[in-house]
Amino acid sequence: MQALHGRLPGGPPRRPAPGAGHARRAARPDRPRLRRPLHLALHRLPDLQHPLPAGHRRGGGHRRAQDHGVRAGEGAARRAVRQPAPLQPREHPALGPPLRGRAAGPRPAHAPGGAARRRGARPAHARQGQARPAARARRRGRRAAHGAGGGARHEGAPRREGGAVSRTIAYYPGCSLHGTARELDSSFRASAAALGLVLQEIPGWACCGNTAVHSRDRLLATALPVNELVKVEQDMRLDAVAVPCAACFNRFQHGAHAVADPQTADDVAAVVGRRYGGGVTVMNLVDVYHDAVGLEALAARVTRPFAGLRVACYYGCLLSRPPKVTLAEDPEYPTHMDEVVRVLGCEPVDWNYKTDCCGASLALCEQEVAVGLVGRIVRDARACGAEAVVAACPLCQVNLDSRQEGVARDDPAWQPLPVVYLSQLVARAVGADPAALGLRK
Numbered sequence: 335m336q337a338l339h340g341r342l343p344g345g346p347p348r349r350p351a352p353g354a355g356h357a358r359r360a361a362r363p364d365r366p367r368l369r370r371p372l373h374l375a376l377h378r379l380p381d382l383q384h385p386l387p388a389g390h391r392r393g394g395g396h397r398r399a400q401d402h403g404v405r406a407g408e409g410a411a412r413r414a415v416r417q418p419a420p421l422q423p424r425e426h427p428a429l430g431p432p433l434r435g436r437a438a439g440p441r442p443a444h445a446p447g448g449a450a451r452r453r454g455a456r457p458a459h460a461r462q463g464q465a466r467p468a469a470r471a472r473r474r475g476r477r478a479a480h481g482a483g484g485g486a487r488h489e490g491a492p493r494r495e496g497g498a499v500s501r502t503i504a505y506y507p508g509c510s511l512h513g514t515a516r517e518l519d520s521s522f523r524a525s526a527a528a529l530g531l532v533l534q535e536i537p538g539w540a541c542c543g544n545t546a547v548h549s550r551d552r553l554l555a556t557a558l559p560v561n562e563l564v565k566v567e568q569d570m571r572l573d574a575v576a577v578p579c580a581a582c583f584n585r586f587q588h589g590a591h592a593v594a595d596p597q598t599a600d601d602v603a604a605v606v607g608r609r610y611g612g613g614v615t616v617m618n619l620v621d622v623y624h625d626a627v628g629l630e631a632l633a634a635r636v637t638r639p640f641a642g643l644r645v646a647c648y649y650g651c652l653l654s655r656p657p658k659v660t661l662a663e664d665p666e667y668p669t670h671m672d673e674v675v676r677v678l679g680c681e682p683v684d685w686n687y688k689t690d691c692c693g694a695s696l697a698l699c700e701q702e703v704a705v706g707l708v709g710r711i712v713r714d715a716r717a718c719g720a721e722a723v724v725a726a727c728p729l730c731q732v733n734l735d736s737r738q739e740g741v742a743r744d745d746p747a748w749q750p751l752p753v754v755y756l757s758q759l760v761a762r763a764v765g766a767d768p769a770a771l772g773l774r775k
Contacts (some may be wrong), residue, residue, distance in 0.1 A: 338540075340555050341605045367472065443684050472571070474573040503626065504566040504575040505533035509541050515728030516577070517772020521757040522578050522619065524766035529627050530634055533576065535557040536565050542585040545695070557605040558590035564606055574615040576622050578757065580727035583618040584660065590616065591659045618653055619726040619756055624670040632677050637765040639679030645759075646715035646723045647671040647682050650730045651691050665689065671756060675724060678763040685718040687711045694733035701740070708737035709744075712751050723753045730757060 466775065511519035526533050539562055541547075548555040563586065566575045577583040593599040593610055601610040617625065623632060649671060656664040663670055666689060672682035692711055693704035715723050725731040735753040742748040758771050 338554065338561060338605055339605070342551065342554060355557075360555050393421070420471060431613065452555050464497065468761075473557055501530060502532040502534060502572065503622075504570055504572045504584060504614075505535045506539055506542075506562055506575055506577045506586075508577065508579040509540075510579050510581070510728040514732055515755075518578055518728055518731075518755045518757055520770045520772055521755060521761040521766070522576075522622075524770035525757050525761035525764060526576075526622075528761065528764040529632065531622070531627065532735050534570060534572065536562055536570070536575070539565075542582045544585055548585075553601055553605060555585070556589050556592045557602050560588045560593060560610050561606045562586070562610050563590060563614050563616075564610050567611055568608060572618055573613055574626065576617050576619075578619045578622075578726075578728075580618060580650060581729055582615060584615045586653040587659045587661070590614075603619050618673065620649075620653065620671045623674045624758055625757070629673060629677050632674065632760075632764075635764045636678060638763055640759070640763065641679060643680045644678045644683055644719050644721045646685050646718065646720035647673055647675060647688055647756075648692075648711070648723050648725050648730060648753075649689050650725070650727050651687060651689070654689050671724065671726060678759055680724075680759065683715070683718045683720045685720065686714050692730050692733050693737075694727075694729040697733055697737075704733060705737050705740040705744075708734055709741040709748075712738060714743070715751065720751065723751055724759060725753055726756045 383476065389659065507519050511522075525532060540558065542562070543555045543558040549560060559582075563575070575586070577586055579643075589602075589610050590610070590612065593602055593612075599609065649668050654660060654665040654668055657665040662668060666690065676680050687710065690711060691707060693700070693707035696704045696707075712723065723734060731753050738748070738750045754773070758773060761771055762768070762773075
């Protein structure tokens with residue numbers, strides 16, 4: 335990182351001498367007070383507007399909230415999803431000992447026909463495990479535009495499906511997997527070994543920058559992930575890299591997308607010292623299991639299937655948005671994770687908030703907002719019959735798991751749900767060492 339920082343135009347930023355700012359401020363004469371206070375809040379955040387989903391149209395309401403009896407145009411107080419009687423989760427034997435946040439006790443049966451009514455209200459193509467026609471058309475169009483295979487691909491090439499990726503792929507763990515998400519790293523490595531994938535960690539990998547660098551220097555924020563892609567392409571001679579952290583995956587895709595512009599590519603090459611050729615496929619956690627391994631090959635390796643564990647697959651923001659950068663299958667209602675967990679013997683539920691923001695980026699500055707978002711997401715997952723939430727992002731998993739304590743303080747009747755990684759379910763289903771799953775964290 336220091337080498338890249340030194341190649342930036344103008345060199346690295348200079349830090350002011352300690353205490354200099356205080357001395358200058360002390361020498362200033364007193365200024366007259368303003369007659370009215372100034373609101374210093376940021377009114378526009380262009381960098382955040384593009385990844386965020388479009389707001390609901392006036393009078394439209396949530397497209398799947400109709401299944402729960404919410405009419406379009408209702409006021410804010412009545413717009414929340416109406417929930418059936420609270421469900422007491424049962425301790426599912428497939429997950430072993432109770433996880434943190436799991437409530438013990440019997441789980442009553444659902445109301446007759448409830449799930450069928452929810453599923454029946456949706457169009458046939460939107461059922462779990464089926465891609466929407468528009469999404470299939472987009473993927474076919476991307477494949478046709480970039481060729482069926484062979485030759486060099488640029489950064490916008492669609493990810494390959496059905497096990498076409500080499501069995502040896504590069505691995506970028508990122509900072510979170512060496513800290514708060516160690517169980518994601520250990521379970522992903524264990525599942526990859528059981529599935530016959532060889533992960534080669536990028537030697538000397540550096541932080542992708544994520545939000546911290548992106549808010550400081552856009553060129554450096556682009557150069558950091560591109561530098562890792564250059565290592566994979568030119569040093570390791572591999573054509574795919576697994577990036578389990580959704581935030582890192584998003585930055586990798588942003589970097590690869592940005593260098594499609596010739597001027598940006600020249601600027602980044604000047605910082606990195608080498609030019610990225612665009613020959614690396616960036617794969618997130620879901621892509622590895624769904625595309626690199628393939629559903630058929632994954633099903634053949636399952637030795638300990640789950641006995642109908644009902645799960646809510648949570649994709650979050652960073653895997654699906656912005657779709658032109660992430661190349662998401664469907665930015666509003668993706669199904670690839672649902673297909674993976676179904677192969678493992680789980681039953682994915684149909685619910686409303688699989689791609690809504692959980693507020694992880696607000697955990698420090700707006701804790702009340704983050705707690706409210708977590709409460710809304712987990713309540714809906716439980717109302718739709720889920721016994722656990724499955725995440726593919728370390729930021730989302732930590733936020734959804736830890737913030738439930740804050741929700742419980744405001745809601746005495748709160749019933750928590752466990753939040754696990756997709757890699758933990760896969761590793762357990764394919765017979766990996768239980769010690770590597772990290773379920774006792």
